[in-house]
Amino acid sequence: MGGGGQQTESGEPAKSAGDGGPGAVGSGRGGGNLSVFTWEEVQKHSHKGDQWLVIDRKVYNVTQWVKRHPGGIRVISHYAGEDATEAFTAFHPNLTFPRKFLKSLLIGELADTEPSQEAGKNAVVVQDFQALRERVEKEGLLRAKPLFFSLYLGHILLLEALSLGLLWHWGTSWSVTLLCSVILATSQSQAGWLQHDFGHLSVFKKSSWNHILHKFIIGHIKGASANWWNHRHFQHHAKPNVFCKDPDVNMLHLFVLGDSQPVEYGIKKLKYIPWYNPLTSDQHSLNNYCVWLEVIMSGCNTKRSCLLKDLAWSMTFYLRYFCCYYPFFGFFGCIVFFTFVRFLESHWFVWVTQMSHLPMDIDHEKHHDWLTMQLNATCNIEQSPFNDWFSGHLNFQIEHHLFPTMPRHNYQAVAPLVQALCEKHHIPYQVKTLQGAFADIISSLKKSGDLWLDAYLHK
Numbered sequence: 001m002g003g004g005g006q007q008t009e010s011g012e013p014a015k016s017a018g019d020g021g022p023g024a025v026g027s028g029r030g031g032g033n034l035s036v037f038t039w040e041e042v043q044k045h046s047h048k049g050d051q052w053l054v055i056d057r058k059v060y061n062v063t064q065w066v067k068r069h070p071g072g073i074r075v076i077s078h079y080a081g082e083d084a085t086e087a088f089t090a091f092h093p094n095l096t097f098p099r100k101f102l103k104s105l106l107i108g109e110l111a112d113t114e115p116s117q118e119a120g121k122n123a124v125v126v127q128d129f130q131a132l133r134e135r136v137e138k139e140g141l142l143r144a145k146p147l148f149f150s151l152y153l154g155h156i157l158l159l160e161a162l163s164l165g166l167l168w169h170w171g172t173s174w175s176v177t178l179l180c181s182v183i184l185a186t187s188q189s190q191a192g193w194l195q196h197d198f199g200h201l202s203v204f205k206k207s208s209w210n211h212i213l214h215k216f217i218i219g220h221i222k223g224a225s226a227n228w229w230n231h232r233h234f235q236h237h238a239k240p241n242v243f244c245k246d247p248d249v250n251m252l253h254l255f256v257l258g259d260s261q262p263v264e265y266g267i268k269k270l271k272y273i274p275w276y277n278p279l280t281s282d283q284h285s286l287n288n289y290c291v292w293l294e295v296i297m298s299g300c301n302t303k304r305s306c307l308l309k310d311l312a313w314s315m316t317f318y319l320r321y322f323c324c325y326y327p328f329f330g331f332f333g334c335i336v337f338f339t340f341v342r343f344l345e346s347h348w349f350v351w352v353t354q355m356s357h358l359p360m361d362i363d364h365e366k367h368h369d370w371l372t373m374q375l376n377a378t379c380n381i382e383q384s385p386f387n388d389w390f391s392g393h394l395n396f397q398i399e400h401h402l403f404p405t406m407p408r409h410n411y412q413a414v415a416p417l418v419q420a421l422c423e424k425h426h427i428p429y430q431v432k433t434l435q436g437a438f439a440d441i442i443s444s445l446k447k448s449g450d451l452w453l454d455a456y457l458h459k
Helices: 039-043 073-077 085-091 096-105 123-138 146-170 174-199 207-221 226-238 260-267 283-296 304-354 370-377 385-391 394-402 408-424 434-458
Strands: 035-037 050-055 058-061 106-110
Touching: 035 039, 039 050, 050 073, 050 085, 058 096, 073 226, 085 123, 085 226, 085 370, 096 106, 123 370, 123 408, 146 174, 146 207, 146 304, 174 207, 174 226, 174 304, 207 226, 207 304, 226 304, 260 434, 304 434, 370 394, 370 408, 385 394, 394 408
Parallel strands: 035 106
Antiparallel strands: 050 058, 058 106
């Protein structure tokens, strides 16, 4: 993966996962005299300091490149020793650009007797999904409608102005302050969904425009770090719900998730806090605050120059915030008001982002193909105008994970095609009600806690 979602220009049709012919990535190096490898040999190079991967049957040594990878070291390292063709295609809008970097990394190709994917990946599923992607590209479903995103940004700015206008006209009574808090929490949540669009390069053809707007939305409007978001979020998409690879399920020994981890921790008699405890059944809400703690500590894994740029963008948010609200609340009042808005927003954010992942399969690496891996880790929520707006179209989480650079207004159009493909290969395609999805979060947390407790006491 050349850029982990950090590249330029618009997409082009991807080559078949099994294409090892003249058009394959990086072909022709060394006058066509390429070394030949087996999967067994490739898989030996999957450790820190020694990392190979396969794209379109070509073998690349990315050991040194990972340090310069625009998408971060970890996202590309997660595919060391594996076929990364599907992830490479999914994350890069324009495959021509990252291929320029791949040429110098090419060391050989798979032997003719070797399959295009390692064991565990269904070649037929891979081919069918590639055909679906080509159809999606042909029908223009990866092209965005600028008016949609312009209006979306406009409604966020309108909410920000409305909050300030209410305080200016009606004063700072408890009722007005509470109403303004709700309005600001709404605008901040919606800004979170919008920065997500730009972060995935799904709005503009030119990557640089997406990056600028991403920094503006997440930095100036939300006060967070674009590089922190990139570092974590692309890992989540690359290996969703995979322990040690998806940061969203690595809870720093505070929580246990899924079915396997609670049992492992319980057998080892690890007394880390489980998601659910009979004495503190609302323990899961602590995750809300962990999210924002990470925002405050953002940039820890990025280069210093990127961190300074993100810090500058974030400072513009805090300067604007205090300039606007200090006259109404004073310094201490601004801190309290800001904290309450973040408290409201954090609950919105956590419930929406977890409803499609937390109740799904959470386990160690299984090396599935792209379609199977994403469907095991994601589910959808019923479509409705409210659900679309409330979740930033992340109620179509399946389609978003399969096509991370697709503009969100096209999810509904591609959903029937994805569902048909899943039915063909007997892959579960789950769609829930919003209320049912929220309830499943609670039940999955309780189940994980119960599994831990049972293993801790009896195994």
